[in-house]
Amino acid sequence: MKTWIKTLVILAAIGMVTATMLFVFVINKSHPDYETKKADYSLSAIDIFNDYSEDIQNASKKYNGKIIEIESTLTEIESSDGQIIACFVLKEGVFGPEGVRIRMLENQKNILKDIAIGEKVTLKGYVTGYNETDVILEHGSIVVQ
Amino acid sequence: MILTLGFSLNISIAQKYTTKTGTIRFFSVAPAENIEAFNHQVNSAIDIVTGDFVFRVLMKGFRFEKALMQEHFNENYVESHKFPNAKFIGTIDEMKELDLTKNGIYEVSVSGNLTIHGITKKVKEKGTLEVKYGIILAHSVFFVKVADYEIKIPKTVMKNIAESIEVTVDVSLTALNN
Structure with a gap:
């Protein structure tokens, strides 16, 4: 086989494998x-909650799909079907407490249990949006200061 | 949505059951692959007197096995940046014949408006309500045709995504004053 044909076949094979x-x-x-990803914004629970409550369109544009670090007083830890949700309750609404809810990552569940209700804590998570009662975050983790 | 139920709240708060940790799963069966996604922060409420039933789910909260699928779902199909949530507002058809204060499993049908991708369609689906010592477990499995909600699937991935997606709703509702 001619050298140039051999070269062409080898190059084609390499190209196919690479592709x-x-x-x-x-x-x-x-x-x-999500645990190591740098936060896009850092703010308090009341600030992000107010931003959504006052102008949902602008807040959605700004925060949805972003990693947010929230420093506030932990008011509740909810447990449901193996999921742990950290809550920053900010007001009593028509359908119960409203605020910021963060579903924690699997490896963070036990760490969160060591934090007392009423303690100031910084949590980080991925914002999925506002559902007219709460700001919802997923993949939550604790930020060690 | 949930606020819709709140209009008659002054009548009796005890007749409202709610949750913020409901689960919605969707499952697509196609020749090339099966795709499954879960959302575990579904807001839902039921009024056990009027039969009003609502749920709302944030689209970015759906978790897929593969990151690329999740990206395509949000950016190309449901366009969650434009339409961040899906919601259902409806009524339990047989409510007048039911007593949801008593333990039991009740077969029901629910009629109402389902909004996905900014498109609202009238739907009527079957489900069960299981009352267990003050907790109402609502369960329903139904199919959603992606074309009905103007979700465009490119021809190149038609073998990867089903025309009808199976949606499973599981919510565990507790009395609002609990």
Whole structure:
């Protein structure tokens, strides 16, 4: 076989393998590491709650899909179906307490149990939005100061 | 949504049952792959006298196995930046014949408006309400046609996403004054 044909076949093979690896890598790329990801904003629970309550459209544009660090007084820890939710209750609404709710990451559940209700804490999470009663965050973790 | 139920709240607060930790699962079965996603922070409320039933879910709260699927779901299909939530506002059809203060499992149908991707459609779905010592467990499985809600699936991934998505709703509601 001529040298240039050999080279072409090798290059094509390398190209195909690279493309396949890239495709597999993109398809199977992992979720972000929410615990180590840098926060886009850092604010108090009342500030983010007020931002959504006063102008949901602007607040959604600003915070939805972002990582937010919240420093406030922990008012409640809810447990449901193996999920742990840290709550910053800010007001009593028509349907009970309203505020900021953060569903904690699996590895954070035990750490959160060591924090007392009424203690000031900084939590970080991914904002999914405001549902007319609460600001909702997922993938929550504790920020060690 | 939940506020809609609140209009008659002054009548009796004890007739309202709510949760903020309901679960919605959706499941797509297609030739190329099955796709499943969960949301565990679903807001829901039921009025056991009028039969009003509502739920609201934030689309960005759905968790997929693969990050790329989650990205496509939010950015290309449900466009969660434009339409951040889905909601259902309806009524339990058989409410007059039910006594949800008594333990038991009740087969019901629910009629109302389901809004996804900014499109509202009238729906009527079956489900069960299980009353267990003051807790109401609501369960329903139904199918949603993506085309009905103007969710456009590109031809290149049609083998990956079903035309009808199976939606499972599981909410455990407790009396508001609890």
